[in-house]
Amino acid sequence: MTAAGVDSSEPVIGLRDVTRRFGAKVALDRVSLSVPRGVVFGLVGANGAGKTTLIRHVLGLLKAQTGSVRVFGANPVADPAGVLARIGYLSEENDLPGWMRVPEFVRYSRAFYPRWDDGYAEELRHTFELPAGTRICNLSKGQRARVGLLVALAHRPELLVLDEPSSGLDPLVRRDILEAVIRTIADEGRTVLFSSHLLDEVERVSDHVCLLNQGRIVFSAPLDELKESHRSLTVRFDAPQARPPALAGALAWKGTGHEWTAVCRGRLSDLAPAVAASGGRVVADRTPSLDEIFLAQVTGSKVPVLEG
Ligand SMILES: Nc1ncnc2c1ncn2[C@@H]1O[C@H](COP(=O)(O)OP(=O)(O)OP(=O)(O)O)[C@@H](O)[C@H]1O
Numbered sequence: 001m002t003a004a005g006v007d008s009s010e011p012v013i014g015l016r017d018v019t020r021r022f023g024a025k026v027a028l029d030r031v032s033l034s035v036p037r038g039v040v041f042g043l044v045g046a047n048g049a050g051k052t053t054l055i056r057h058v059l060g061l062l063k064a065q066t067g068s069v070r071v072f073g074a075n076p077v078a079d080p081a082g083v084l085a086r087i088g089y090l091s092e093e094n095d096l097p098g099w100m101r102v103p104e105f106v107r108y109s110r111a112f113y114p115r116w117d118d119g120y121a122e123e124l125r126h127t128f129e130l131p132a133g134t135r136i137c138n139l140s141k142g143q144r145a146r147v148g149l150l151v152a153l154a155h156r157p158e159l160l161v162l163d164e165p166s167s168g169l170d171p172l173v174r175r176d177i178l179e180a181v182i183r184t185i186a187d188e189g190r191t192v193l194f195s196s197h198l199l200d201e202v203e204r205v206s207d208h209v210c211l212l213n214q215g216r217i218v219f220s221a222p223l224d225e226l227k228e229s230h231r232s233l234t235v236r237f238d239a240p241q242a243r244p245p246a247l248a249g250a251l252a253w254k255g256t257g258h259e260w261t262a263v264c265r266g267r268l269s270d271l272a273p274a275v276a277a278s279g280g281r282v283v284a285d286r287t288p289s290l291d292e293i294f295l296a297q298v299t300g301s302k303v304p305v306l307e308g
Contacts, residue, residue, distance in 0.1 A: 010073055012037050012159055012191045013058055017067035020053055020215075027053040029215040030067070035193060035208075040186045042206030042223075043195040044294060049212040051195040052092060055163050058193065059089060071159070085113060088157035090148045092164040098137030102130050102147055106154070113155035121154035142169050153181065160185050162194035166201060174198075179205050203290040211294060218297050223290070230293050231268055234261040234284035235275050245278035247271065251296035263288050263296035 013035035020028040027050045035041045043051050056062040057069045060076030060083060069076060076083040097105065102125065110116040125132070128146040136144060145165065152160060160182075166174050182205045185192050196202050202209060203223065210220035219226065235245065236259050244253035249266040260280075264271055268285055275282055288296075 010037075011035055011070075012072060013041075013193065014070040015054070015057065015064075015067065018054075018057060018064045018069060019066045020050075020057070020062065021065060026215050028057075031212075031215070031217055032067075033210055033217065033220050035191060037191055038186060038189045039207040040182055040192045040194070040205050042202035042209045043193065043212065044197070044199060044202055044209060044290075045195075045212035046298065047197075048214075050215040051212055052163055053215075054212070055161055055193070055195060058161060059084065059087065085115075085155075086158045088152035088155065088160045090145075090152045090160075090162045090165050092167060096136050096144055096147060098135060100136055101133060102136065102139075102150075103132050105136060105147065106151070109151045110154070116155045120156065121150060124150045124153060142173055145169050146173070149178070149181065153185075156190075158190050160190065160192045160194075162192065164195055164197065166196060166198055174201060199289070199291040199294055209290065211297060213298050226293065227287050227290070229265060229267070230288050230296075231264050231266065231271060232261065232284075232286050232288040232292060233264055233268075233271060233275070233282050234259060235278075235280040236283045237280045239279075245275070245280060247274050247278060249274075252299065259283070263292050 011034040013033070016032050018028050018031045019026065031050070031054065043054065045051050053062065057064055058071055058076065060080045063077045071083050072086060074083055100108065106121050106125070110118070110121070128150060130139075130143060130146060130150070136147060139147065145167070149165065152162070165178055169178060179201070182192050182194065186207070206223050208220070208222050209226055211218040238258075240257035241260065244250070244255065244260045244262065247262065247264065249264045249271055250262040251265060253260055253262045255261050268282070272282055
């Protein structure tokens with residue numbers, strides 16, 4: 001326990017066996033995960049994977065049909081005011097009242113948060129270069145995303161939840177603003193949960209990555225661990241091969257003839273003997289990007305074998 005009575009070992013978010021159906025569609029399928037305090041937790045997955053549905057459970061906007069959700073140790077559906085006051089949230093849709101000007105919207109929003117910091121809100125307005133006199137409906141999509149981010153941040157939340165925060169932001173703004181914001185929050189010991197399609201962005205800022213596919217967790221692990229436990233291997237054979245070798249741990253192959261490359265689960269020391277047994281030799285070995293791991297994990301054997 002800290003002096004403030006916060007148990008720092010207790011996860012900020014805990015989901016246990018959460019299943020959510022919309023009619024016949026299973027949006028979340030027995031999802032269990034734990035988000036420790038002070039980490040940047042990146043949630044990745046293709047369209048429809050269940051990311052927003054998971055975030056809505058964390059915010060208490062959806063009630064778990066089975067299983068349990070705990071945020072700061074509380075049930076967000078039973079105690080929405082207590083939980084939401086500690087969360088900053090930027091939604092994918094980023095619905096804002098178009099008729100208000102930024103300072104009006106800031107005044108309106110501050111009423112919901114006892115810990116709102118006026119000085120910080122004004123500092124963010126300057127950093128984000130948001131004009132005071134323009135109605136929100138006349139701002140660009142990127143500027144509106146920055147207004148949403150300002151309001152999510154200005155009460156210095158313990159947990160920042162960002163659902164696809166990059167939509168509408170150009171690459172410069174993403175790198176300079178969003179990533180700086182995410183790192184600052186984490187450096188201050190607060191927690192960030194964010195979902196994104198942009199795997200290079202997730203890779204740059206996340207401590208922990210969770211991949212959802214069709215409502216199920218494919219993996220959830222510290223980024224370092226995830227990268228250390230995968231290799232991209234290029235294997236060469238003396239005689240041309242019609243098919244890639246049967247290598248335990250290989251998730252997806254591409255190549256042709258003498259040379260084949262695979263993203264593999266495992267370490268080189270475990271994989272090399274199996275490559276040798278298949279008659280090949282490893283000619284290149286590197287750490288794959290998160291994007292490559294994601295594609296290999298999600299599409300796996302469905303990745304077409306390129307015939308050359
Ligand atoms: N209110 C709803 N009614 C019916 N189906 C829904 C509802 N909300 C989500 N779904 C379905 O549940 C699945 C998961 O949706 P969700 O929005 O959580 O995915 P996502 O990973 O956030 O996708 P995206 O990246 O496109 O935002 C999808 O098939 C979606 O169509």
